[in-house]
Amino acid sequence: MNVSAALAPRAPHRAPAPQVSREPEGVRLIGMTTHVARDQEVFGEGEPADHVYKVVRGAVRGFRVLSDGRRQICDFYLPGDIFGIERGADHTITAEALTGAILVVARRSNLSHDGSSTMARSLWDLAMIELGRSHDHALTLGRRSAGERVARFLVDMADRIGDGEGVELPMSRQDIADYLGLTIETVSRTLTQLQVSGLIRLTGCRSIHLRNPRALAELCA
Amino acid sequence: MNVSAALAPRAPHRAPAPQVSREPEGVRLIGMTTHVARDQEVFGEGEPADHVYKVVRGAVRGFRVLSDGRRQICDFYLPGDIFGIERGADHTITAEALTGAILVVARRSNLSHDGSSTMARSLWDLAMIELGRSHDHALTLGRRSAGERVARFLVDMADRIGDGEGVELPMSRQDIADYLGLTIETVSRTLTQLQVSGLIRLTGCRSIHLRNPRALAELCA
């Protein structure tokens, strides 16, 4: 199911009242709030990019599938993040909810970059934030060991959705592997190794306590 | 030497007449034309991002150096490309000329994104082009073999600066290695292997003839 498609046919009188999302330091997005189930597609590669989305709760993965079936996850979108902005008319990646997620959906036309100055600036910031994240991702993937990649990932996640002590990962090992360009086994082994080294503690499969954030950050080089 | 620094102190009457670059389908950049020697720095990481640059001739590498000395090249800028646009006040990467290069230098303030609508749109396109390239780069670096990486690199370069038959690479093996997250030896071996397979022909160290572009493209997956 596609959220855009689901929203479009709705008659105006049936649509929920438009809302303004009030996430901290984010761009306000005027649109409908919708719920997406785990593993449900938000939009697919090649589909018209008519809407943009903001994560209110949950998490989303953006990825491409290569011809041989390998999946490269470009980014994870977490609460407060906006995604779905494209240069051309169509989406170049597929987006799926990692967990049940609540999204605000806005028409792309409502965000025209030659509209108000503040909106243009916000959009610009968004694009540059995404560009920065993409650069960092490339930096993570270039000639780095598995340990460095996983450490970077954990530090990044802790920054974005951590509580200062640790972080509750919304994604599976396979998702992490596809993001970091590793295999699921290597991710698992590396996490175990980080635990043995005393840098982290796995309080659950997806619940990670950072015992030594400084050392972890130094691993990131 | 830093180009920005070199330009700033010049008295107006000594400055060359501002020119408008007329590259195909690019953004017009109003500014001075300058020459940068091989391996000379255009700007450094952490320096104020007061100017943006357009490549008229030659090529530029944008990179970061990790704490242990490894260098990750984020992108190569080729004729027609604009670089140096940043989100914040400072540059997050260093830019150096690969070869002797001719650049158009424009003040960042002349490109304000809340200026004219057409300029805003052009800037937006630029940012989105760079974002697309960055995504592709991440896709190149994620769990791919050396062969796939090098093939992608060659196809990309042939698209951007090739003459339909082949491509004259402006960068060294070390630059390619730092871009693809490989070692210089692996790049060299992989190129040799592609030649043995009949996909390419090395007519010179940096002069590559694509004998079988279709097969090469299929390698990219």
Add this chain to the structure above:
DNA sequence: CGGCACCTTGAGTATCCTCAAGAGAGGTGG
């Protein structure tokens, strides 16, 4: 309590890296 999906661990192997030396190309000076 059972089933299923996810995660972990192990053994063996392939790929790529490291270290080392040799070959080409380009530039300079005699």
Add this chain to the structure above:
DNA sequence: CCACCTCTCTTGAGGATACTCAAGGTGCCG
């Protein structure tokens, strides 16, 4: 014009890292 120097690229041998294949464990949900 040639010899020489330097820088870059290529090639080789050995070793480390991460992958593949396989089995066993853990936790969650019905």
